Each structure stands twice: as structure tokens, then as C-alpha cells.
Amino acid sequence: MTTAAPTETEFDVTPILAERWSPRGYDAAFELSDADVAVLLEAARWSPSHSNSQPWKFVFARRGSADFDAVVEALAPGNRTWAGRASALVVAVVETERDGKALPWGLYDLGQSVAHLTVQASALGLATRQMAGFAADRIVSSFELPATLEPRAVIAVGRWSHADDVPEAVREFDELAPSRRSRKPLDEVLLRPVAGAALDVPDIDGR
Numbered sequence: 001m002t003t004a005a006p007t008e009t010e011f012d013v014t015p016i017l018a019e020r021w022s023p024r025g026y027d028a029a030f031e032l033s034d035a036d037v038a039v040l041l042e043a044a045r046w047s048p049s050h051s052n053s054q055p056w057k058f059v060f061a062r063r064g065s066a067d068f069d070a071v072v073e074a075l076a077p078g079n080r081t082w083a084g085r086a087s088a089l090v091v092a093v094v095e096t097e098r099d100g101k102a103l104p105w106g107l108y109d110l111g112q113s114v115a116h117l118t119v120q121a122s123a124l125g126l127a128t129r130q131m132a133g134f135a136a137d138r139i140v141s142s143f144e145l146p147a148t149l150e151p152r153a154v155i156a157v158g159r160w161s162h163a164d165d166v167p168e169a170v171r172e173f174d175e176l177a178p179s180r181r182s183r184k185p186l187d188e189v190l191l192r193p194v195a196g197a198a199l200d201v202p203d204i205d206g207r
């Protein structure tokens with residue numbers, strides 16, 4: 001994906017990860033091919049999970065479908081301003097219980113499955129932005145989800161665009177992405193020093 005936010009990582013992580021970022025500007029004419037849809041779901045499906053329980057479910061709603069419109073209606077107003085231009089909105093749903101037993105690692109597993117989908121999207125040159133800003137109860141009623149299935153995120157998928165037809169506020173948001181994107185320094189992330197490793201990673205924040 002051509003990026004507004006090249007990530008200057010301290011060490012060379014794989015380009016697929018380094019090039020991933022979360023834009024809000026999407027090409028409203030771009031359509032995912034059937035092959036793209038299949039590969040994205042395949043990546044999510046082959047994610048690891050606790051006891052191979054695979055506690056994830058998805059609604060993969062392409063722009064132009066009634067499902068897509070239902071997801072847009074469930075979005076928080078701020079997200080609704082940009083996400084309707086994405087090629088697809090994917091609702092990520094966790095199965096909380098199976099055969100009367102709780103699936104305690106479900107949320108962990110769902111997040112990892114979505115991570116695989118986003119990295120696969122990056123490899124295909126596609127952009128994604130995940131959203132927690134949506135009304136879960138509206139998704140539950142639109143898609144008639146039982147009590148054991150909880151929608152936890154919506155993921156916009158599409159082709160990043162910075163063209164004139166993208167609303168100005170959205171373009172500005174993406175233009176500021178390189179300065180806005182930052183990460184905590186490693187010493188705030190590591191609870192203990194790594195024994196025997198001289199990790200000279202000062203402060204990777206703000207770059």
C-alpha cells in the first residue's frame with residue numbers, strides 16, 4: 001500500500017508489518033475481488049487459538065449490500081463519516097460459550113485472528129482500520145446473534161485513497177498520520193530486562 005505513514009522502526013521488521021497503518025480515507029469505487037475476500041478470511045481462519053477452539057465468527061459485508069448498510073448504521077457517528085467508503089466492513093464476533101462452557105481465551109483468539117486478517121490485507125496492498133466505536137446491540141439485532149456471540153470490533157477494509165473526493169477532514173487526518181503514529185518506548189513495554197541481550201533501543205516514540 002502506498003503509505004502516508006512510512007514506519008521507521010528501530011529494527012527491520014518484515015515490510016508487511018512496517019507498512020501497515022490505519023487510514024480513514026478509502027477509495028469508494030474500489031471493490032475487493034472474490035479472491036481477496038477468500039484470502040482475507042483464510043488468513044483469519046488459520047490463526048492459532050486456545051485448544052484450537054476457533055471462537056471467531058465474521059460478518060463480511062461488502063459495500064453495496066444490505067449487510068454493509070446495517071453495519072454502517074451501527075457505527076458511532078465519527079466512524080460513520082468515513083467508514084462507508086471502505087470496500088467492506090467486517091464484523092468480528094467472539095463466541096463466549098460453547099456447550100455450556102465458557103471460552104476464556106476467546107477475546108485473545110479473536111484479536112489474533114483479526115490481526116492475521118489485517119496483516120494479510122497489508123500483504124495484498126489493502127488498508128484496514130479497526131473500530132470499537134459501534135453499537136453492539138444494533139449489530140446483535142440486525143444479524144440476530146444469540147447471547148453466546150458478541151460483536152467486538154468492526155474492520156474497514158479497502159484501498160487507501162487520498163484523492164479529492166475523499167472528504168477534506170478525512171484527508172487531513174491521514175496526512176497527520178505520520179506525526180500522530182507513535183509507540184511507547186521499549187522500556188515501558190518490557191517488564192524485565194532481557195537477560196544477556198544488550199538491547200540498545202532508546203525511545204522509538206514519535207517517529
Ligand SMILES: Cc1cc2nc3c(=O)[nH]c(=O)nc-3n(C[C@H](O)[C@H](O)[C@H](O)COP(=O)(O)O)c2cc1C
Pocket residue numbers: 020021022023079129130131132133134153181
Ligand atoms: C480495538 C481497536 C479499536 C479501535 N477503534 C477505533 C475507532 O472506533 N475509530 C477509529 O477511527 N479508529 C479506531 N481504532 C484505530 C486505532 O486508533 C489505531 O489502530 C491506532 O491509533 C494505531 O494506529 P495504526 O493502526 O495506524 O498503527 C481502533 C483500533 C483497535 C485495535
